[in-house]
Amino acid sequence: MTTNPHQNQGLALKAAMTTAENPWPLKLLTSNIRGYIDRMSEMWVEGQVVEYSPRGSTRMSFFTLRDVDEDVSMRVTAFGSAVADAGEGFAEGARVVVRVKPSFWEQRGSLSLQAKEIRLQGLGSLLAQIERLRAQLAREGLFAAQRKHPLPFIPRRIGLICGRDAKAKEDVLENARLRWPTAQFVIREVAVQGQYAVEQVTAALTELDAVPDVDVIIIARGGGSVEDLLPFSDERMVRAAAGAATPIVSAIGHEGDAPLLDLVADYRASTPTDAARRVVPDFREELSGVSHLHTRLVAATSRVLAREAESLNLLTSRPILQRPTAALEQQASSLEQAMLRMRGGVSRTLSAQQAEVAQLQAMLNTLSPTATLARGYSILRTPSKTILRTTGEIKAGSLIEGMLSEGTFVANIVGVNPKGSFVTDPQPSQSSTEGESR
Template sequence: MPPAAKAADTTRENPWPLRRLTQNIKIYVDRMSSLWVEGQVVQYNPRPGSRMAFFTLRDTESDTSMTVTAFPNVISAVGAGFEEGVKVVTRVKPVFWERSGSLNLQAAEVHLQGLGDLLAQIERLRQKLAAEGLFDERRKKPLPFLPRIIGLVCGRNAKAKDDVIVNASARWPAARFEVREVAVQGQYAVREVSDAIAELDQIPEVDVIVVARGGGSVEDLLPFSDEALVRAAAAASTPLVSAIGHEGDAPLLDYVADFRASTPTDAARRIVPDLAQELEGLAGASQAMRNAIERRLTQERHHLDLVVSRPIFLTPAATLEPHRVLIDSAVTNLRSRIERRLSEERQGIVQASATLRALSPQATLERGYSMLKLPSGELVRDASQVPKGTLVEGILASGRLVAQVVGSTQATDSAAPANE
């Protein structure tokens, strides 16, 4: 059966070979004339030395985009302003590739139309949020030294996930992660990333949140400059690390994040300490403390040796010697004074004894006198006390006697007048 002449004549029993379709599409596309189109350059990777340049042109009011090829001289003619984000108008010819079945545009001329609308919108939003203070350094929270759990927001089966987990675990093997795999580009990215940040922020053990994506075109990174996502990140109470793209990428999430990591690998180095380095630091600190203690002990031992070597410690009694001399002198002086006083008092007693002895009745008796006492013990002082026959006791200087009075005479007063 001969193949159908027209596409409308094909049936299930008489289909076209795929090559017939691609041939016809190519014929139709080749008949199209060159035309001028406008759009925004959302992806451009310069390849020095390449025979052909490639960039992606996107419609500014929809998600429609196409690959554009151009000879290097066409791009160089544009000037230094040709880069991702600029808006251009270009004269192109549609080209269909039969083997791959792909359609692209080949540019013959490219002219700049100024900064792309998307970048202009992002810049206006950046200025607005900055005026609100969302990017102030005072709002930024310090990262914990060692988070209990690391919250990770990343793409599904993305390399950025492995970059963070593998590198962080290599630095701190005990690191724990709470991972939320979400869309990181496209129409669902803003909502899913925002929800993941809010969900991780509600987990008390999550001490830091990392939002990671391994770079991409300006178009791919647009969700991370969306106002809703930026405000969701600003509302999180948990410290947040932005690890979007590479060194040159700077979505608005970088401005509001508490820390901006240049890459997911850089984020892994920032969120956990290096165990080997910390152990080395601890060992160094321990050795420094040990050396400091040994130095202090050596100093104190030296001071103690100096103290012990002083004469007061070598001969403790030496401090008592001056006091002992004073006490001995005082005792000697006291003894001398006591002896003098005793001698004086002894001499006084001797004199008093001699005087007492001289005045005592015994001394009178020893001079030849005697005393008489009545039986009542009363001394006889007057002859009238002893009438005749009275017994009296005589006390002599040596011994006593008893006598009886045989007579007595009254004493006469020689001083009395003669006529008396």
Template structure:
């Protein structure tokens, strides 16, 4: 049905009109559309992103939808206000009668497209590990010679040299002036960096340039320069542009400085600050030594105040007195024991003497022995006329038995002395 087939008496419903419009739009193919993003909605958890494209010249807007994956590919370089071109297919939403574009590709325009290319290069180089933190090398504390790559007679060169020499007047620079923008910039900067890296006297390299537009700073995001700096054995400091500028050289360098002035401050220590720090360290060291000495002196005084060190002879005298007392006690004890032993010996000797046969003989007794040496103990043991030997206290002599077998009151037979008997000591 066409418009000529309708009339006030034979109208068609709104839903039918919407359906017909949708059919006509579905027959349209995908088109490239350029515009400015004025509204952007990225709801967490939603798989679809909503945005509005506006034509500022004609003040016309068009809603656009796309899957999140399509938008995420350029999300880092575009936002509200960015100019983009969109490849999209027109769609008609019949219930509300709204026209929109279903985007399958979004590209940034102008600077946005340039930033997109740089972002893709950044992701690729990061995937190779060129920006990894473990690759960063520490800067020397006090470099004697600093290599500087910068533009000739530039503000960046002046800032680095003046600020570094104000902080440490003895610092030396090896300067390489190069083009910092244009077609020759990349090759000249690479050559200067490699030359300074090969110089054994250069301890750190600063690559410095003042601010500029994104296009002006493009040489410092060149892949060849990034790889050349990554291959350097000497630590590299990047001081490109101002704080918001972040070329890829900043990511691969061992240290990123926000400005050339900041590079000088972070590369060269301040002599005044270092002297102040040394003075403070010396004061702290002196205080520590004095505290240690004071503590040790107090400990030594405490030890020396003990009796064993204050009067060392006192302990010797006390031990000497104890030794003298022990010697005297030993002598007394030994004397008492000797006296007791002497008394016991005298008593025992007296008893031995009292019980000795010699004592009995001194009282007048005699011991008679036969010729065979046997002792006569009874009268019937001898025969008349038998010669005997009589033992008295002071000698002995021979006797002969006159009679035997008869006992006398004293129990001894009679005998007579034998002339010529020999007397002698007790045998």
């Protein structure tokens, strides 16, 4: 037993022995309380985490553990890796069981718990599983931006998966038709929480994805507790959404809620109303846009027409267009001048050629045998057309042909004179011919 330092001062040995005249000092009370609490063994307690803020690099964490059913809470100090070892699901709202050792601080008179080990229970365990699935799907690339499908500008029909008679359904239909009155919907009302939610939502998603003219699918719920939104982090539903060929719009939770379906969807809407505004355009804005574009088109057309009219006026003001024949007349004059020059050149060339021909003709006539014959000469040749040049080529009695300037004749050779003297025919009655060759 611990020795009481105040025993020698006449203080009461036990708390029940204290009186108004003989009270305990507060230090004695806190010391006795601490001694009692220090003798307590470690124990497991259950509760819900509240008021937890991570401390970053520090190895000490603080949170409040509150009873699940009663308004009772205690401050907990966790040393080392107790919080980290609990898993990613450790956060405010998580249900846990903690191995603790009570601790009493004498200076402040406060009782707290020192956490030795923390285990997630119930929802906390499920949240830890979801965090592990989130990390796995992220590694597989299912949340990557490049996998997202673009939403159509004006869908032919809109698939809507929602709860039965749910407000989310009315929010989507009303806001979509306010923006685009002709919007067409294919609606599948299913369980959106509870044990059948995953199976029914996944089946409806697969069915609508197979409808050819459904161009976009909205999955709407409109928020809820963490437990209510757990089906939308189920791996089966998430993988079905990731594998869909039709763009998916997730409108499950509010701004603070983020089930895994939000991450894999092609567009994450903050509310069902936001989903309706995203999948269809506002016809008033589109009409305004068309009107604005029409005005711009008219203005641009007017500018083009004015510019082209100015260019046309500039063209028509040119002399060539005011008097189109001017260029032809100029070319005709040039052509006429060229023809005159050509005729003059041809005439001069022809005259020169004619003079040259006459000169050549005169030279030819001078050198021609005909001119020689005209001067009284003749050409003699044998019957074989060989021209005779010497007396050695003929014999007495042979026939020869003579060519004169006009006509030919045939003569009979009665004799030859090799020395070049004339021979007189001894018989005057017969014709004689003088032959001379040159």
